[in-house]
Amino acid sequence: MSAAGDALHRMVFGLLSMVPSRGQGRLLGRYFDWWHRNPDPWNYHGEPYEKYKHKRTIEVLPARPYARIIDVGCSEGTFTHLVAAAYPESETVGVDISRRALARAESGKDTSSARFLALDILNESPGGSFDLVFCAETLYYLGRSGRLRQASVRLAGLLAPGGLLVLTHPWPEARRLYRCLDADPALLRTAEHVDDGSGRPFAITIYQRQAAG
Template sequence: MAERPRLRSEYFENLYSASPDPWGFETSPYERRKYERTLEVLQDRRYGRALEVGASIGVFTEMLAPLCDELLGVDVSEKAVSVARQRLRKYSHVRIERRELPEEMPEGPFGLILASEVLYYLPREVMLETLARFEDALAPGGRLLAVHWRKETETYPLQGDEVHGLLVGNSRLHVRETIVEPEYRLDLFEDGR
């Protein structure tokens, strides 16, 4: 079967044109449960500098902000970035930027990189390149947290379980915690340096 193409910014701009919250980040019980679980896994430490990839409209960014001294949220959609900037304007330690990864990966080091429901938009080789960029940008002892929806879709280049299989099989980071729920999988990786 031919690999599905990478989903680019136009795809996401169209989604945000049709709805200001296309995945229901503000209202979805699924998103709320996943956010709470993600915060539970992360709240055992404070992060000096963190990167949230796929910040969208900033719903989780706002929840993550209290755990960070400096937080950079990035998204490929200018529409989403605009909404997130408004939502987070009261936080002087949070910046939101439009970037397309891995090509526009911000310079590290980061104590935390969070990739929630974004890596399956990339074909295999681009996803692995993104993982390498994440590893390069992590501070010694830093963490990479990946969480993805596990339901099958014909739209995305990869499925959630595929993403996590590739991460576990190709990362130099060690897995600190894995949570597998029917709807999503979460892996917390840590740099051993």
């Protein structure tokens, strides 16, 4: 996307975030259902940049067991299935606002233990806590800072004590998107890997939820 197109894109989602959050969720659901009228609209399966980003995200994870894993904004589950394969002993869940995307995610489960759930992260919770939470290329769709704060609270609330939140977004925009997470006293940013070798810089940022007390 060109710089002008990217600016227009951000402006549209900023305006969309001016409606009540549940209305915003419904509109986003329709928007992403429209995008998923054709399979794999962002070419996650074939685009080298996307495949490299998924590979790097898994590579930088601390080597430790994760009993419960969730991928927020999973689309058709390409990355979710990779995570389930990397951690076969874990319970892996993918959630997305597009039911059309999730139907395709379910169809790819022949060799994957991942399960999928329709969910609006601004207004709904999957229940329970998780040892590992992923959120990639999602936060910039939420628009204004108030909605980013709302989503940040939701994401932090998914973490079990000691659990990790792993975010992957364009760099340097990631720094703006993560301000609320940086300000959360319950979270500690433990790592940030900025990759600019592809001509499309992105950051993989890891936060850990502090144990109570």
